[in-house]
Amino acid sequence: MTEVARKYVFDFDSTLTRVEALDVLAEMTLQGKPNREEIIGEIQRITNLGIDGDISFTESLEQRIKLLEAHKDDLDGLVEELRHKISKSIESNKEFFEKFSDDIYVISCGFKEFIDPIVKEYNIPSERVFANTFEFDEQGNIIGFDEKNVLATHNGKIECLKNLDLKGEVQVIGDGYSDYVMREAGIADKFFAYTENVHREKAAEHADHVTPNLDEFLFVNDLPRNISYPKNRIKILLLENVHPAAFHNLSEDGFSVELVKTSLSEEELIERIKGVHVLGIRSKTQVTQKVMDAADKLLVVGAFCIGTTQIDLNYCKSKGVVVFNAPYSNTRSVVELAIGEIIMLMRSVFPRSTEIHGGQWNKTASNSREVRGKNLGIVGYGNIGKQLSVLAEAIGMRVYYYDIDDKLALGNAVRCETLENLLNISDVVTLHIDDNKANKDFIGERELNQMKDGAMLINLSRGFVVDIDALSAALESGKLAGAAVDVYPEEPRANGEFHSKLQGLPNVILTPHVGGSTEEAQRNIADFVPNKIMDYINSGNTVDAVNFPNIRLPKQTNAHRFLHIHKNVPGIMAKINKVLAEYELNINGQYLSTDSELGYVITDLDKEYNKEVIKALRKIENTIKFRVLY
Numbered sequence: 001m002t003e004v005a006r007k008y009v010f011d012f013d014s015t016l017t018r019v020e021a022l023d024v025l026a027e028m029t030l031q032g033k034p035n036r037e038e039i040i041g042e043i044q045r046i047t048n049l050g051i052d053g054d055i056s057f058t059e060s061l062e063q064r065i066k067l068l069e070a071h072k073d074d075l076d077g078l079v080e081e082l083r084h085k086i087s088k089s090i091e092s093n094k095e096f097f098e099k100f101s102d103d104i105y106v107i108s109c110g111f112k113e114f115i116d117p118i119v120k121e122y123n124i125p126s127e128r129v130f131a132n133t134f135e136f137d138e139q140g141n142i143i144g145f146d147e148k149n150v151l152a153t154h155n156g157k158i159e160c161l162k163n164l165d166l167k168g169e170v171q172v173i174g175d176g177y178s179d180y181v182m183r184e185a186g187i188a189d190k191f192f193a194y195t196e197n198v199h200r201e202k203a204a205e206h207a208d209h210v211t212p213n214l215d216e217f218l219f220v221n222d223l224p225r226n227i228s229y230p231k232n233r234i235k236i237l238l239l240e241n242v243h244p245a246a247f248h249n250l251s252e253d254g255f256s257v258e259l260v261k262t263s264l265s266e267e268e269l270i271e272r273i274k275g276v277h278v279l280g281i282r283s284k285t286q287v288t289q290k291v292m293d294a295a296d297k298l299l300v301v302g303a304f305c306i307g308t309t310q311i312d313l314n315y316c317k318s319k320g321v322v323v324f325n326a327p328y329s330n331t332r333s334v335v336e337l338a339i340g341e342i343i344m345l346m347r348s349v350f351p352r353s354t355e356i357h358g359g360q361w362n363k364t365a366s367n368s369r370e371v372r373g374k375n376l377g378i379v380g381y382g383n384i385g386k387q388l389s390v391l392a393e394a395i396g397m398r399v400y401y402y403d404i405d406d407k408l409a410l411g412n413a414v415r416c417e418t419l420e421n422l423l424n425i426s427d428v429v430t431l432h433i434d435d436n437k438a439n440k441d442f443i444g445e446r447e448l449n450q451m452k453d454g455a456m457l458i459n460l461s462r463g464f465v466v467d468i469d470a471l472s473a474a475l476e477s478g479k480l481a482g483a484a485v486d487v488y489p490e491e492p493r494a495n496g497e498f499h500s501k502l503q504g505l506p507n508v509i510l511t512p513h514v515g516g517s518t519e520e521a522q523r524n525i526a527d528f529v530p531n532k533i534m535d536y537i538n539s540g541n542t543v544d545a546v547n548f549p550n551i552r553l554p555k556q557t558n559a560h561r562f563l564h565i566h567k568n569v570p571g572i573m574a575k576i577n578k579v580l581a582e583y584e585l586n587i588n589g590q591y592l593s594t595d596s597e598l599g600y601v602i603t604d605l606d607k608e609y610n611k612e613v614i615k616a617l618r619k620i621e622n623t624i625k626f627r628v629l630y
């Protein structure tokens with residue numbers, strides 16, 4: 001890193017701290033006053049007018065101090081409060097303040113009485129803090145400020161910085177008007193609009209660079225920092241209306257997140273994927289080879305659902321892109337819908353409901369049966385199948401299941417050796433096999449004929465699993481007495497018109513792929529998948545990845561972490577370790593996880609090392625991706 005003879009001039013309120021100190025002081029001093037909220041609102045309004053340059057600063061200060069009714073004794077409490085309100089990225093980058101201590105200044109229109117003790121902890125001594133000072137009366141009440149101080153005047157920061165006559169490039173980091181005017185006046189060389197706590201449009205417009213936190217500022221200036229790559233530079237694109245909590249979780253962690261309501265076509269996605277580090281989708285978006293080839297920055301795909309066949313998992317892997325899904329966040333929702341549909345079908349509730357909606361009263365018990373004692377055939381005894389098995393038994397059904405794998409029977413459920421056995425005996429057959437493409441037309445004419453006359457079929461798995469022509473024929477002929485279908489061979493990318501051969505058939509429940517669409521499930525997914533994404537981006541963990549060797553790494557403390565993803569070919573580990581040895585790195589830990597195609601090696605090492613090693617590691621033949629984390 002190059003050390004340039006630069007000077008860094010920081011604003012205090014809303015930059016070094018997350019708050020405006022006088023607002024905090026007001027909260028404290030006005031406690032218990034009946035019109036407290038009103039006065040605080042007024043103080044904030046005046047503060048903003050001053051910051052945006054809409055009233056003169058002196059005016060803003062005078063008005064606020066009058067409203068504050070503060071006392072000298074309140075200042076200790078204020079300092080204590082402010083200590084807990086340091087901006088997050090300032091707090092995590094103490095190293096910069098230590099190393100560049102001699103070049104850092106604070107120029108603020110706040111007050112030295114509370115700024116000095118706070119910034120002292122960041123190695124900024126009182127002599128490099130330029131701010132106002134209070135005036136007290138004999139009882140210690142704050143009655144005004146030193147009006148002779150340039151910082152108490154309009155555009156006082158310009159005057160102050162001019163008087164300092166700093167040598168070298170002067171960079172100003174602040175959030176408001178009084179900061180960017182120093183640059184406009186030509187006294188400062190650069191203005192960085194600091195938006196971690198407040199985004200002021202005017203400041204952003206006048207900035208050489210908008211910096212959402214100190215990490216970004218340190219990154220663009222190549223200065224020592226706590227984090228290898230500022231998170232705001234990591235772009236996340238979330239499609240298909242994923243729950244807003246996902247947006248919240250990921251933005252809270254500092255990432256730049258964009259939400260799109262629908263899925264995108266291949267061409268649209270090819271256009272949008274450029275520069276994106278994380279893609280979040282549900283079941284409609286196809287992540288194809290062409291999409292992956294256009295993805296120049298992609299690290300992770302998050303499937304905010306169970307199914308992952310919409311993603312070319314192997315191609316993602318060959319590009320070093322990790323895929324996560326939410327394997328059981330919506331399981332319960334699907335199971336509850338299945339139970340509901342079993343009852344609705346057996347009782348012919350939908351035909352009765354349609355009739356009465358059409359103005360027809362048809363009180364009848366024909367084709368209306370209890371589920372108690374009936375045979376339920378579950379095809380696919382995985383997460384959903386098993387949970388359904390438990391709930392169905394609880395309402396008195398006899399459960400049979402068929403799965404290609406050996407599965408432990410829960411409760412009194414009975415395993416069927418063949419699909420045909422299950423189809424032969426079930427009053428209701430419900431499909432919960434996985435979204436493997438080999439399951440296409442799993443239920444066709446032959447299988448429907450193997451079902452009992454008058455049985456019902458439920459498909460909550462994937463549309464291609466059932467031959468829709470065969471199903472509609474079986475329903476029309478009366479072979480089947482009903483069906484519930486949630487998934488279709490072709491589903492639209494966005495809400496709108498939809499057509500299916502099954503429309504208009506009696507005792508057929510049609511739903512638009514909403515088996516997992518409950519508020520609870522979507523909320524669970526919005527926590528689960530972002531956590532996996534953040535864990536991978538921030539630490540390199542791949543636990544629960546669907547296409548990648550899984551590894552849970554120890555916490556990275558006081559170390560740099562090299563993440564090397566490579567083709568699993570003979571000799572590659574030896575080459576990696578040869579490079580590490582050549583550069584004499586002090587290794588704290590090394591972890592390896594592989595599958596037949598891919599190797600993922602993680603090395604934790606002491607922070608001080610020759611950075612040329614990074615280039616050497618990237619150059620190793622068969623390297624797919626390489627990242628450094630700290």
Ligand SMILES: NC(=O)c1ccc[n+]([C@@H]2O[C@H](COP(=O)([O-])OP(=O)(O)OC[C@H]3O[C@@H](n4cnc5c(N)ncnc54)[C@H](O)[C@@H]3O)[C@@H](O)[C@H]2O)c1
Pocket residue numbers: 306307327330331334379380381382383384385402403404405432433434435436439442460461462486487513514515516517
């Ligand atoms: N409708 C919805 O909104 C919705 C919501 C969630 C899940 N799903 C779908 O539900 C299905 C099941 O989900 P899950 O979480 O239980 O999956 P899972 O992987 O836990 O279980 C699937 C089971 O099916 C079995 N299986 C696969 N192919 C089979 C075959 N040909 N014959 C017999 N058994 C077979 C597997 O061995 C496994 O036990 C998936 O297709 C998923 O995409 C749909």
Ligand SMILES: O=C(O)CC[C@@H](O)C(=O)O
Pocket residue numbers: 282283284304305306307308330516517
């Ligand atoms: O929410 C979705 O789009 C898909 C729901 C479901 O099919 C799943 O795979 O989890």
